[in-house]
Amino acid sequence: MLLRDFEDRPLCYASGMSQVPDHDAPSVPSPEHVAELLVRHGYRSTAPRRAVVADVLARGRPFTAEEVVANLRQRVPEIGRATVYRTLELLASVDVLSRVLRSDGHPAYIAGTPGHRHHLVCSDCGAAVAFSACPVDELVRDLSRDTRFSIQGHLLEVFGLCPECQPTV
Amino acid sequence: MLLRDFEDRPLCYASGMSQVPDHDAPSVPSPEHVAELLVRHGYRSTAPRRAVVADVLARGRPFTAEEVVANLRQRVPEIGRATVYRTLELLASVDVLSRVLRSDGHPAYIAGTPGHRHHLVCSDCGAAVAFSACPVDELVRDLSRDTRFSIQGHLLEVFGLCPECQPTV
DNA sequence: TGATTATTGACACGGTGTCTCATCAAGTGG
DNA sequence: CCACTTGATGAGACACCGTGTCAATAATCA
Secondary structure, three states: OOOOOOOOOOOOOOOOOEOOOOOOOOOOOOHHHHHHHHHHOOOOOOHHHHHHHHHHHOOOOOEOHHHHHHHHHHHOOOOOHHHHHHHHHHHHHOOOEEEEEOOOOOEEEEEOOOOOOEEEEEOOOOOEEEEOEOOHHHHHHHHHHHHOOEEEEEEEEEEEEOHHHOOOO | OOOOOOOOOOOOOOOOOEOOOOOOOOOOOOHHHHHHHHHHOOOOOOHHHHHHHHHHHOOOOOEOHHHHHHHHHHHOOOOOHHHHHHHHHHHHHOOOEEEEEOOOOOEEEEEOOOOOOEEEEEOOOOOEEEEOEOOHHHHHHHHHHHHOOEEEEEEEEEEEEOHHHOOOO
16 A cells, blocks of 8 residues: 555654643544545545445544454455555544554554544543643653754553443442 | 562553653663562562563663563573563563553563653664653643543653754754 | 472464455546 | 556465463472
8 A cells, every 4th residue: 555645653743732621522524525535635435445434433432453344344244354454544644543542552543533632541441532732742842952852753642431430439 | 470469550650750851861770689679579580580681671772572582582592482571571560661662653661760751762763761750640630620530540652863863964 | 308389481372463466446548 | 438557455374462371390488
């Protein structure tokens, strides 16, 4: 696959921030919008890709590539595993998905959080809340000054238990 | 293996912070100190473990378990892969190592940064600088209040190019 | 020294992601 | 509308990673 304008970038790029947590309702784009987005980036809109997009946009919490494969195989048995992996990577490259890490360290994707976002993920049920307040910028300035590193990006995930999963006292 | 006082904790726990970046020189303990530490925790001091400890303490940058296996096999061919993995996990549990993530998302270990630390890792050569300034605490308070999540921990890594790896202008 | 038991090493296993390659089909221009 | 070009697909093999099992071994202690 050719991934245009996308090469080995770190998991997250610091590209802007807002000062207050905003816990946005995930702004999930429509399947048609995603299809058009792909075409605009020079990719083709194919049946397998549309199937992956449809599956993925319906999800409100982090999911793994294998989960998508398993779920998709039930309706589209002939779809290839590699295709799903490639499409997910593709969707991440155009900001329809973002990569997150579960608290067990396993990589996953989540839909509908374009831009610079981090996630608060429930380590029990997997429910996720996106937030764009990123407290790292000032730290990055200090580090950059003190270490002479040229900072490229950062990775921040917060883990906890959502209200539903907390043990009732 | 029995891992005492260590069960499935997230990659990083927020357990304290200092306000200023301190870029500590890594305080690498001696092999003897680590051996004693293990005994104090109720583990046995064995030849394979000492070999892993010796190998690991000599490293100044993040390394993967497989790297340790490969390197160790040259001098101690009979050492088992599982033993290395178990020993690394063990050393992380007693805070001799900490887990970090490379910018490609691959998990690794780094020696000599006990306590609550994060790392600035060069995405080219892998050189790492530890820092204990953790700007996440305030964010965690806000998130906790606004989302009613009970926050358990967080993961923060910063990536960049170290001075040696930056393209000379 | 002998008993106890943690630890080891070999191996197999499952999961994950990548790669290859022949085939297919989306988009293009004629 | 058709043929062509080339990106995309799917099947399968493959490598890698981390874990689990289990009999054999060795560290500790009485």
